[in-house]
Amino acid sequence: MRYIMLLIMLGICGQTAFAHEFLPTYPRLQLSYVPGVLHTEMELFNKREDIQYYEFSVWTEDWKRVPFATTDKIQQIGYLEKKRIDIYIREKDKHRAVYICSKSKRLKADETRTTIASRICSKIKD
Amino acid sequence: MFNKTLISCVALASFCFSAMAEEIPVTGNVASKCVVTQDTAGVFGNPDASTLSTRPQDGGIHPVVRYDVVQASYYMARITAPDSFSESPNLTDTVIWNNIVSVDQVSDATMSAYDTNKVAYENITEIDLTVAGSTWFKIQSTADYGYDKALPGGTYQATVTAECIAI
Numbered sequence: 001m002r003y004i005m006l007l008i009m010l011g012i013c014g015q016t017a018f019a020h021e022f023l024p025t026y027p028r029l030q031l032s033y034v035p036g037v038l039h040t041e042m043e044l045f046n047k048r049e050d051i052q053y054y055e056f057s058v059w060t061e062d063w064k065r066v067p068f069a070t071t072d073k074i075q076q077i078g079y080l081e082k083k084r085i086d087i088y089i090r091e092k093d094k095h096r097a098v099y100i101c102s103k104s105k106r107l108k109a110d111e112t113r114t115t116i117a118s119r120i121c122s123k124i125k126d
Numbered sequence: 127m128f129n130k131t132l133i134s135c136v137a138l139a140s141f142c143f144s145a146m147a148e149e150i151p152v153t154g155n156v157a158s159k160c161v162v163t164q165d166t167a168g169v170f171g172n173p174d175a176s177t178l179s180t181r182p183q184d185g186g187i188h189p190v191v192r193y194d195v196v197q198a199s200y201y202m203a204r205i206t207a208p209d210s211f212s213e214s215p216n217l218t219d220t221v222i223w224n225n226i227v228s229v230d231q232v233s234d235a236t237m238s239a240y241d242t243n244k245v246a247y248e249n250i251t252e253i254d255l256t257v258a259g260s261t262w263f264k265i266q267s268t269a270d271y272g273y274d275k276a277l278p279g280g281t282y283q284a285t286v287t288a289e290c291i292a293i
Binding site: 114 | 157158159160161162163164165167168169170180189191192194200201208212213265267283284285286287288289290291292293
């Protein structure tokens with residue numbers, strides 16, 4: 001009965017889903033083709049029709065920014081588009097870098113309402 | 127002769143296709159993941175000249191965000207309620223914000239404990255997502271301008287940040 005309820009609820013919500021998905025949960029840093037630079041690959045799935053841009057960032061355990069490189073720190077990702085994001089971190093920063101985050105970026109709009117910015121952070125595994 | 131060859135080719139081709147169609151592997155992988163979904167974008171009501179509120183009795187709509195987690199205890203939800211307008215006319219006085227984040231709906235009854243286990247500080251609420259499934263959180267937000275001062279006319283917009291952080 002519980003699962004039927006869950007399916008019904010998910011079915012109702014699925015009709016107006018504006019979701020943000022960022023994987024993997026626990027990425028691993030691997031050697032890249034550049035000496036002294038580590039690499040990991042993330043995947044973002046944009047199911048938010050109202051969002052076209054996502055910002056990527058790398059953080060320490062206590063939420064200080066860690067320098068990193070990617071194609072663009074803010075990338076355009078269309079509705080229902082899945083995109084692979086390459087993240088490059090210096091080997092000397094590998095013990096500081098803990099979180100890789102993606103955050104939705106909204107365009108300025110003329111509406112009297114509250115909006116929801118979503119951010120998902122994955123945790124780097126040693 | 128030509129017909130025989132043609133029939134043989136068709137028969138062989140159909141055999142090959144049927145043989146190919148017999149084995150279609152379906153693979154799956156259950157990995158921990160968190161999906162943040164904007165369920166309802168909130169609306170500010172204007173119950174009096176100095177107040178904007180998302181409460182339904184004030185003419186507003188609470189923003190609602192849904193968290194789906196596939197596996198329990200892998201993620202923490204962090205919801206940052208607004209403490210300023212992201213868009214507004216020029217405001218010359220202070221705005222006092224009152225925010226309450228609470229569980230709205232759950233897919234598992236044990237998730238109702240999130241309301242008692244949540245940690246709230248400043249305008250941030252943190253909840254460990256210890257049960258797999260979906261949880262809806264609503265954010266009640268009220269902004270009072272100055273000391274009963276009328277809010278200038280214009281467009282007001284505030285942003286709630288819903289975060290899902292791997293733990």
